[in-house]
Amino acid sequence: MALNSAMYRRRRFGNVVVMAFAWVAAASGLMILALILGTLLFRGFSGLSLAVFTEMTPPPGSAGGLLNAIYGSVMMTLLGTAIGTPIGMLAGTYMAEYGRGSWLASIVRFINDVLLSAPSIVIGLFVYEIMVVHMGHFSAWAGGVALSLLVLPVVVRTTEDMLLLVPNGLREAASALGSPRWLTIVQVAYRAARAGMITGVLLAIARITGETAPLLFTALNNQFMSSNMNAPMANLPVVIFQFALSPYADWQKLAWTGALIITLAVLALNVGARSLSQSRTND
Amino acid sequence: MRIATRTAAITVLLLLGGVIVALIQGSIPAFREFGWGFLTAEKWNPATEKFGALAPIYGTLVTSFIAMLIGIPVSLGIAIFITELCPRSLKRPISTAIELLAGIPSIIYGIWGLFVLAPFLQAYVQPFLISLFAPVPVLSSLFSGPPYGIGIFTAGIILSIMVLPYITSVTRDVFETVPPVLKESAYGLGCTTWEVVRQVVLPYTQTGVIGGVMLGLGRALGETMAVTFVIGNAHKIAASLLAPGTTISAAIANEFTEADGDLYTSSLIALGLLLFVITFIVLAGARLLLLRLQKRAGT
Numbered sequence: 347m348a349l350n351s352a353m354y355r356r357r358r359f360g361n362v363v364v365m366a367f368a369w370v371a372a373a374s375g376l377m378i379l380a381l382i383l384g385t386l387l388f389r390g391f392s393g394l395s396l397a398v399f400t401e402m403t404p405p406p407g408s409a410g411g412l413l414n415a416i417y418g419s420v421m422m423t424l425l426g427t428a429i430g431t432p433i434g435m436l437a438g439t440y441m442a443e444y445g446r447g448s449w450l451a452s453i454v455r456f457i458n459d460v461l462l463s464a465p466s467i468v469i470g471l472f473v474y475e476i477m478v479v480h481m482g483h484f485s486a487w488a489g490g491v492a493l494s495l496l497v498l499p500v501v502v503r504t505t506e507d508m509l510l511l512v513p514n515g516l517r518e519a520a521s522a523l524g525s526p527r528w529l530t531i532v533q534v535a536y537r538a539a540r541a542g543m544i545t546g547v548l549l550a551i552a553r554i555t556g557e558t559a560p561l562l563f564t565a566l567n568n569q570f571m572s573s574n575m576n577a578p579m580a581n582l583p584v585v586i587f588q589f590a591l592s593p594y595a596d597w598q599k600l601a602w603t604g605a606l607i608i609t610l611a612v613l614a615l616n617v618g619a620r621s622l623s624q625s626r627t628n629d
Numbered sequence: 630m631r632i633a634t635r636t637a638a639i640t641v642l643l644l645l646g647g648v649i650v651a652l653i654q655g656s657i658p659a660f661r662e663f664g665w666g667f668l669t670a671e672k673w674n675p676a677t678e679k680f681g682a683l684a685p686i687y688g689t690l691v692t693s694f695i696a697m698l699i700g701i702p703v704s705l706g707i708a709i710f711i712t713e714l715c716p717r718s719l720k721r722p723i724s725t726a727i728e729l730l731a732g733i734p735s736i737i738y739g740i741w742g743l744f745v746l747a748p749f750l751q752a753y754v755q756p757f758l759i760s761l762f763a764p765v766p767v768l769s770s771l772f773s774g775p776p777y778g779i780g781i782f783t784a785g786i787i788l789s790i791m792v793l794p795y796i797t798s799v800t801r802d803v804f805e806t807v808p809p810v811l812k813e814s815a816y817g818l819g820c821t822t823w824e825v826v827r828q829v830v831l832p833y834t835q836t837g838v839i840g841g842v843m844l845g846l847g848r849a850l851g852e853t854m855a856v857t858f859v860i861g862n863a864h865k866i867a868a869s870l871l872a873p874g875t876t877i878s879a880a881i882a883n884e885f886t887e888a889d890g891d892l893y894t895s896s897l898i899a900l901g902l903l904l905f906v907i908t909f910i911v912l913a914g915a916r917l918l919l920l921r922l923q924k925r926a927g928t
Contacts, residue, residue: 361821368714371706375727375797378790382733382741389744436637444631445638454638457645463844463912464905465851467878468648471885471901475651495644502641528630556734559853559878563885583736587854590740605737616732620725 383609390606393599398607402571403585406594412604414571418579419555419608422486422565425575426493426554431547434498438505443531446510455506462499469495470560478564486572486579489565496557497550504546508539545619552615556608558583582608648905656899658891667899673864673880675888680896682903684864688781688876689904692856693849695785695870696792700849701842703789704796711797712804712830713822724801731794739858742787743779747859750786751778755871774869777861781874784860788852792845799841803834836922843915850908853878877904 397411404410437454445451473492478484512535520530536543566578567588582604589601659667663680670681711723755776762768807830815825831838861873862883875883877900888894 357821357824361823364709364823364826365714367702368706368710371703372710372715372723375703375707375730375793376723379726379730381745382737385741385745386737433637433640436634437641440631440634440638444634450635450638450642454641457642460909460912461641461645461648463847463851463908464648465853465878465908467851467853467881468652468901468905471655471881471898472648472651474885475655475898476647498641498644531630552732556736558734558736559882562882566886583734583854586736586740587857590743591858601740605740608734609737612732612734613729616729 386602386606386609389599390602390604393603394606398600398603403569403580403589403600404596405569406592406597409596410600412582412585412600412607414568414580415582415585415604416607417571417573418486418565418568418581419583421573421575422489422493422561422579422581423551423554425486425490426497427547427551429491429494430497430550431501434501434550435505435543437498438502439509439531441502441506442509443527443535454502458499458502461495462503465559466496466557467559467562470563473560474563484564484566484578486565486575486577489561489579489581490575492560492564493554493557496554496560497547500550500553501543501546504549505539505543508542508546509535511542512538541622545623548615548619548622552612552619555612555615556583558587562587652898652902652905656895656902658895659899662892663896667896668903671864671866675884675890675893678890678892680892682877682896682900684866685875685877685880685900686903687866688784688860688874689850689878689907691781691870691874692784692788692860692876693846695782696788696849697842697846699786699789700792700796700845704793704800704841704845705838707793707797708800708804709826711801713826724798727794727797729794730790731798735791735852735854738787738791738855742783742855742859746787747778747783750783751776755782759871770868771870774867774871776871777873779859779861779873780871781860781867782870784856784874784876785870787855787859788849791852791855792849795848796841796845799844800834800838803837803841804830806837807833836919839922840915840919843911846911847908850911851878851904853882857882877901877907 397409398413399411399416400413401409401411402414403412437458441451441454470492473488473495477488477491481488516534516538517530520534521527525533561581561584565581565584567584568578568580570580572579586601586604586608589597589604592598659680663670667680667682668686669683670679671683672679672681673684674680707727711720715723755772755778758772759774759776762772811829811833812825815829820828856876857879860875860879862875862879863873864875864880865872867874881897881900881904885894885897888897
């Protein structure tokens with residue numbers, strides 16, 4: 347007896363259509379990544395020269411570089427990391443160690459998830475309200491604080507997750523040897539969770555390196571080299587934003603070069619974090 | 630140490646409280662002036678100080694909807710490819726490549742969208758869509774008018790690319806958790822790959838997939854820079870998807886530093902509050918949905 351061949355063919359046809367779609371989807375995903383990176387290299391690489399790293403952002407029509415913007419980005423990223431990381435690690439430690447299972451820990455976890463998914467521009471508005479308005483001017487301090495608020499939830503999340511993975515037997519063994527709680531956490535739990543916690547910090551830095559929205563109205567921008575943290579400071583993302591939307595060809599070219607630099611930095615951080623967490627799982 | 634960590638945890642708590650209080654405080658003047666009309670008025674005129682949030686809200690919702698419409702099937706397709714079709718040796722490189730898309734900063738998507746994607750869409754895709762849907766009643770007005778290149782449609786496309794890696798990586802991870810025995814028994818009954826995915830894998834991973842989609846949706850709603858580059862920044866609700874529009878985040882990014890006058894600034898902060906509320910509702914909704922699904926699966 348023949349199979350119900352019409353139905354069989356229909357099922358097979360449906361399968362072929364969906365599988366073909368899956369192939370196309372995967373191919374187009376890869377193609378888009380290649381296209382973006384290709385465009386960046388093609389349009390940004392030619393502008394890459396020593397001058398980019400030694401000269402300041404030019405007025406339209408003259409040559410220049412991105413020195414002040416790179417300097418500002420590095421300073422504010424450092425500041426953001428320096429503020430966000432310790433607070434985040436301590437809070438994560440509380441949630442995983444002292445306050446495990448407590449009501450405070452579960453509330454902080456929920457709030458932290460909300461912060462993690464809060465649009466970064468809203469964080470910018472918040473810092474504008476609490477710092478820029480009261481100080482009366484834009485400043486690099488405000489920019490750094492805005493970035494630290496983006497670092498914080500990432501670090502809290504990874505610290506807690508990684509500490510929860512540390513087997514309780516290790517803690518009990520340390521306690522049995524007479525070690526007080528804080529020494530157990532510092533010497534045993536932190537050591538066991540180190541790779542994961544560093545990965546979290548690297549990912550957080552990668553997140554803020556390319557972040558533009560919260561800097562727009564906190565650090566603003568600056569045409570000149572400035573190391574005064576109490577004044578507006580240039581930074582790469584905002585310079586790219588401004589230059590790319592300008593009508594001047596040489597500004598647009600610098601924007602592409604800046605975009606290339608930022609992307610390479612962020613991807614390097616991502617790959618670094620990834621290989622760190624992978625070498626950990628392979629142990 | 631106990632006290633130090635507890636203080637840090639409470640700091641996190643206070644920060645979010647601070648964000649909400651600061652946003653509400655900042656938006657009081659706007660709400661006092663316009664009342665609920667702020668939510669329903671389309672007019673946005675800095676000269677006469679008349680502000681309404683309808684156009685940005687519409688833009689945010691529609692661009693995110695387009696992003697999900699394209700992003701969800703494509704992400705699922707990629708996840709199916711990685712878990713079911715792809716040769717084992719290619720699994721890791723392809724997953725890594727897709728995840729690298731998540732690492733690219735949003736401003737890069739913006740500059741790429743403006744200089745590469747928008748001209749491409751304008752020259753090829755949009756004229757095609759206009760002529761394709763011209764005879765269809767409703768769609769013809771959705772895809773009408775001159776192909777600007779920049780606009781709601783282009784912003785939706787860029788967002789769909791940006792949410793891809795989020796949905797894909799979550800979906801792939803949960804697809805991997807399906808016990809092989811389940812899939813093998815379905816294959817043993819003669820199911821095709823698609824039938825296995827639809828009848829076995831998807832029901833098994835339902836909650837995880839929804840979680841991934843919500844993660845993507847949250848990103849699409851709040852995305853700022855990429856959208857600002859390609860949306861055209863027009864405070865209008867046009868019938869056509871190809872026309873320029875604006876979103877909440879794009880309006881804030883574009884106008885905040887230039888806003889003079891308390892009412893203007895306050896209206897923009899009120900927009901920020903709305904965005905925060907919308908993303909919060911989405912997140913909380915996803916939580917509730919997942920809890921209910923888990924409960925049902927548990928009993």
